[in-house]
Amino acid sequence: MIIPTDTAYRLLPTSPSARELMDAYTPGLFELKFAEERTRQAAPRVGLLVLLKTFQQLGYFVKVSDVPDSVLRQVAEAAGYDVVPQELDDYDRGTLRVRHMALVRSWMGVSAFDREALRIIVKACVEASRVREDLADIINVAIEELLRKRFELPGFTTLFRAARTARATVNRSFYDRMSQALDPPTKARIDSLFDKEEDARQTPWDTVKIEPGQPTVKRVRRFLENAAWLKEQTVDAKALAGIPGVKLQRFAFEGRVLNASRMKEARPDKRYAFAVALIHRQRARALDDAADMLIRLVHRMQNGAKEKLQLLQSAHLKQSASLAETLRDVSREYLRDGSETERLRSIGLLLGPDVQELLRRCEEHVALASGNYLRLLPQCFRHPRQALLALLENLPLSATSQDRSVIDAVAFVLANQNARRTSISVDDAGQKEALNLSFVNDAWWPLVTGLRARTAVSEIDRRMLELCVVIQVANDLKSGDLCIPGSDKFRDYRLQLLSWEEVERELPSYGEQAGIATELKPFIAQLRNQLEERGRAADKGFPDNRYLRFEKGEPILTPVEAVPDPEGLDQSLSLIKERMEPIEILDAFADTEYWLNWTRHFGPISGLESKLKRARDRYLLTVFCFGCNLGPVQTARSVRGVNRFQVAFVNQRHITEGFLNEAITTIVNAYVQFPLQRLWGTGQSASADGMKWDLYPQNLMSEYHIRYGGYGGVGYYLVADNYIALMSRWTTCGAWEGHAILDFLKENESDVKPDTIHADTQGQSSAIFGLAYLLGIQLLPRIRDWKGKNFYRPAPETRFQHIDSLFTSQVDWSLIEAMLPELLRVAVSIKGGALLPSDILRRLGSYSRKNKLYFALRELGYVVRTMFLLRYVSEVELRQAIQSATNKSERFNEFVQWISFGGDNVIAENVRDEQRKFIKYNHLVANILAFHNIVSMTKTIDRLKAEGQEISDEVLAAVSPYQTSHINRFGQYQLHARRAPDPLPFLRKPPKVEISTVDSPGLAAAG
Secondary structure: OOOHHHOOOOOOOOOOOHHHHHHHOOOOHHHHHHHHHHOOOHHHHHHHHHHHHHHHHHOOOOOHHHOOHHHHHHHHHHOOOOOOOHHHHHHHHOOHHHHHHHHHHHHHOOEOOOHHHHHHHHHHHHHHHHHOOOHHHHHHHHHHHHHHOOEOOOOHHHHHHHHHHHHHHHHHHHHHHHHHOOOHHHHHHHHHOOOOOOOOOOOHHHHHOOOOEOOOHHHHHHHHHHHHHHHHHOOOHHHOOOOOHHHHHHHHHHHHHOOHHHHHHOOHHHHHHHHHHHHHHHHHHHHHHHHHHHHHHHHHHHHHHHHHHHHHHHOHHHHHHHHHHHHHHHHHHHHOOOOHHHHHHHHHHHHOOOHHHHHHHHHHHHHHHHOOHHHHHHHHHOOOHHHHHHHHHHOOOEEOOOOOHHHHHHHHHHHOOOOOOOEEEOOOOOOOOOOOOOOOOOOOHHHHHOOOOOOOOOEEEHHHHHHHHHHHHHHHHHHOOEEOOOOOOOOOHHHHOOOHHHHHHHHHHHHHHHOOOOOHHHHHHHHHHHHHHHHHHHHHOHHHOOOEEEEOOEEEEOOOOOOOOOOOHHHHHHHHHHHOOOEEHHHHHHHHHHHHOHHHHOOOOOOOOOOOOOHHHHHHHHHHHHHOOOHHHHHHHHEOOOOHHHHHHHHHHHOOHHHHHHHHHHHHHHHOOOHHHHHOOOOOEEEEEEEEEEEOOOEOOOEEOOOOOOEEEEEEEEEEOOOOEEEEEEEEOOOOHHHHOOOHHHHOOOOOOOOEEEOOHHHOOHHHHHHHHHOOOEEOOOOOOHHHOOEEEOOOOOOOOOOHHHEEEEOOHHHHHHHHHHHHHHHHHHHOOOOOHHHHHHHHOOOOOOOHHHHHHHHHHHHHHHHHHHHHHHOHHHHHHHHHHHHHHHHHHHHHHHHOOOOOOEEOOOOHHHHHHHHHHHHHHHHHHHHHHHHHHHHHHHHHHHOOOOOOHHHHOOOOOOOOOOEEOOOOOOOOOOOOOOOOOOOOOOOOOOOOOOOOOOOOEOO
16 A cells, blocks of 8 residues: 655655754745735634645645644744634634635645646556556656646545556556457467366466576576477567566566466456566576576586696696606607607507597696696586587577677587587588687687687687687676677666767766766866875875885785774663563564554555455564565464465565565665664665575575585675665675675665765675766775785876885776766666666676777776775775774674574575565565664663663664564564554654454464
8 A cells, every 4th residue: 555655745744843844834025925915813814824835845735733733833933923823723614714725826826636637647647657567656757747737736545546547557458459469379379378288287387487497407408498488488579569668577477476277367368468478578587597507507617627627736746747757658669769660559558548538637737737727628518518509509699799700609619519520620511701710819729729829720629619619608698798689687788778868968967966077078187186186195194004014015904903892882782682671573573563554565466455354464474474584384383373375375466576675665764763873874874795595406596605605695785884774685606796786776765875885895896896986986895805906097107105116007098088978878877777787787897808888997997996995005994984884784694694593594495586585575574673673772771861871872873773682583473463562752653554453363373
């Protein structure tokens, strides 16, 4: 259920601040004159002014009896009255109010809400519903249109019903359009997906939703068979023509949660729309999964070769001695007297019957001596070769530049994959032109061609070329040099960018917001000056910098000393913990729901009214089930009267990632209203960190984590400096965590808007530094190997007195200047919501052979990172702040682990959508408990102060809301529907949906 506070529909504040009273509710001279000319008595004059000032703020009229007393007093005092006239109590009941409303409309130039205004609302909602799905967004469009046309706003219920009806009408029109675009045979084929064949365990509709497993050779073959079948189910593109992406995403999501029997029960047009949308989405996913499998297999193969190299290095002496002895004996036989035939026969006896094995050992030794693992790759390529080539064959690769050398090489390799010869001609397979080997780098060139110099090539090693091509395809997919049309993750990112016309229109305001120059010369001058100023400041402060020194030319940075705990912290914290009231975990959920009504964001995915009985109770139990990782089965065992199907139904049909994000936002916005959290931070900075969650190894998201061991995935969290978590993300162990660090710009809808981000080493790279600068974000990470990073000079002639030896590289300013328009286009597109920062960083965060945008972003990142490193080595306060921020992230990770007590930190789901939802559930529960803790801590501290126990702000600043000792996670679970905690001292209670006022029978715990 949408409420006014979720939209731009404004409500009267219950307790306006002094600043609000002065700025918003104090009549001006012209307004006082307006009231004096139209009224004679005090009550009508104050009533008219109250109507005027509240209408100016809200856009609609409210009853004077609903206006806060502080506003009435402010208006009365401005009008010259010491007190609010008593006669004002009768103002709402007379006709005078109606006449005054007409006067206010005339003064403001606003028309009363009428049929014309209703027509405007309906039209605006319909137009918005074509490209939007969220009801709050649709309502906001209607409000904006009414205000633009100078109409009075209606009641919120009118707007809500108009938006809901318009969305349903538009969606039905899309259902009908998609259905009519299908011919009868296609409809019959879709209908057959919902029928189970005899002796079959599942329907074809279940096959559409099937998830890929680990990229083993056997599973890759099975996956490709399913992908080929899925491709056959796709329909003509005209069925999707004109359907916005947000609608296709919504239809696909609804189709995914419906089983075959429910799909058969749906209206035909809706059934076909859902089926077409889901098949389209699953086809795009299949292409992404195929590319991911190829990349994953390549990484595994490369890691296997590197591990083999390390093992060989440990046995280096024994291997060297054996091969040297063989070479010595062969050389002796070659030099001894006798005919060539006799010597050759003797050499053959010395080499033994398995010459191929001897060659393999020689290759291993050459790789060992050179430290090059590439020569060992053929041994690791033998097993996954067929799977890798099959993936190449099924990926519709496309180049994002004019260079088609890799595409042609893929075709060449596939055409010759069954050849038996080791060496093949570059003119084989009927090529129109000789194979272009320009993509083969210097390390691969002698292996592929057998030549040291880059001269003309007539023959190549077939197996080495296959290896080189497979690895190059994986690298080019990651860097964006290759794309996959029709996929999602690996599509051409350039198609997502805003047009140049849109960029030029938005660029001036964007530059002002980001704090950067947007013209070529000023941008370079600004950046160069910033770099030089930072270098001069670090150089000037070096003599007083007791933490940085040089030994034999190498910089040494002394670790910062830990900030000591304030005196009395342990005693005060123990006292607070002892006095915090013990609470059952479900009661904490119920209390927070009572205060904030955060379950209002949940409801049927279809957008219809919920028909669940005791919906609030069901939502609370579902969040408890998945947020604490109990799972439906264990929850059903623990809570009487609840079965696992009920919980699973609510999770699938009533709660989405988007709904969870909205609930999280509601809690964050309420949390920041507490004075206590201001002692912990301002919300201007946040820290990002990842935490490994264990997974069963059968699904595609599961990877072996090198640092922590075991199979799993990574939950990536952004935690504000006041301890509240703003964003969560689910990713693989092999992904670079920092690629998602800037996604909060789009995903964080709360009132907390940090502009400074801290992270560990995984949260930074040169590309991330560059993009953060363009987006106006200050990236201040903890870099473990900072001495391994190059410091860049502002100009070749620039020199520094004390720290000049730090600077080892030059900035390519000409490249940044040449590519600045493209860089700004990317940044403006991100700000405009056209794509996520992770979408571009995933491509531009990997080495590209030919994408100049990558090189320019990397060069810009070098400059920004140098400025940061200069601060890092010269400002001890900065390093302490970074350490403190990253510690908060680590404490949050411990907190979410404590919350996930039901599953021992193992995510049992194998479906990626459900894995992502688990991270959101867990994030939501963490914020719920942090909010409940800050409420309890505030009350406890107030009681202690009332008893004479003074606790300093310095001590309070050292505590956190991650308190757990008073929360009972185990034992008796019982949801008290009648529980009504004390009201919050700092928050207005939002409107409530209908809630059962009696204890729900059957919700007592089984233990």
